């Protein structure tokens with residue numbers, strides 16, 4: 059790709075207020091060609107708002123967003139962009155009095171459907187039945203076929219796997235991976251950390267409408283450290299477990315159990331624990347849940363503080 063080729067998705071200081079209520083504030087990031095990008099954040103963080111503004115469904119209060127170089131606030135440019143875009147909303151609804159086949163015919167006429175048969179084999183639905191009678195899983199599968207059958211350069215999805223059974227989820231992840239191999243871009247919001255771990259190259263995390271993290275999943279996990287859970291027979295002195303390399307200490311329950319997050323250096327840990335009677339000890343790499351919960355829980359002040367986080371903060 060030449061350096062002048064537009065990026066699939068670019069946000070520049072994107073802001074949306076609903077009256078006085080903040081939806082998103084000052085979001086700036088770029089999604090590159092061939093990336094699978096996860097857009098994460100707690101309930102009410104602003105993910106759906108951002109997606110709706112990106113799709114031109116809501117007008118930004120400030121800032122800009124562009125899809126493959128086309129500005130989303132320009133009607134003509136947005137129409138052009140949508141020819142190359144697949145969209146999967148969080149609440150899939152179709153006109154009730156049509157069959158699955160008719161739904162696909164409609165979208166096929168608008169944007170093309172060269173992958174329709176292939177996708178229907180992978181995400182089968184009762185095509186001749188009225189969509190009103192569809193289960194939520196079948197409705198989601200139909201929406202996947204509709205969103206991907208024109209082989210869009212960019213797919214934007216709001217919680218795409220909600221309501222899908224594990225086998226179908228797996229098929230969906232494989233579809234995203236094939237798209238990546240073909241240089242196509244996927245952007246989706248998610249609450250499912252295991253899927254983020256499995257398929258995402260990079261994630262952006264928002265909280266209270268603002269971007270608080272933007273990095274590769276690999277880097278975020280590498281910064282997550284090691285989780286040590288230890289149960290001691292004696293009560294340690296206050297701060298005795300806050301030795302160098304420990305990013306966080308939490309007492310768990312009343313039976314002398316502590317959870318430590320530390321850098322991958324064990325000498326200081328072994329030194330300190332040798333002063334006590336160790337009843338239980340577990341050492342493991344931080345999981346994606348350990349690392350990401352840091353961005354979801356606590357207060358915004360916690361996120362700014364280097365000592366009270368779990369060591370995952372940049």
Ligand SMILES: Nc1ncnc2c1ncn2[C@@H]1O[C@H](COP(=O)(O)OP(=O)(O)OP(=O)(O)O)[C@@H](O)[C@H]1O
Pocket residue numbers: 076079080081082099100101102103104105106107108
């Ligand atoms: N139509 C609306 N009118 C007023 N406020 C809204 C509207 N839609 C969203 N908001 C507010 O904007 C903020 C962001 O909401 P949004 O739905 O974008 O979050 P989200 O990250 O998608 O949440 P979830 O994970 O629960 O889907 C919230 O404070 C929400 O109450």
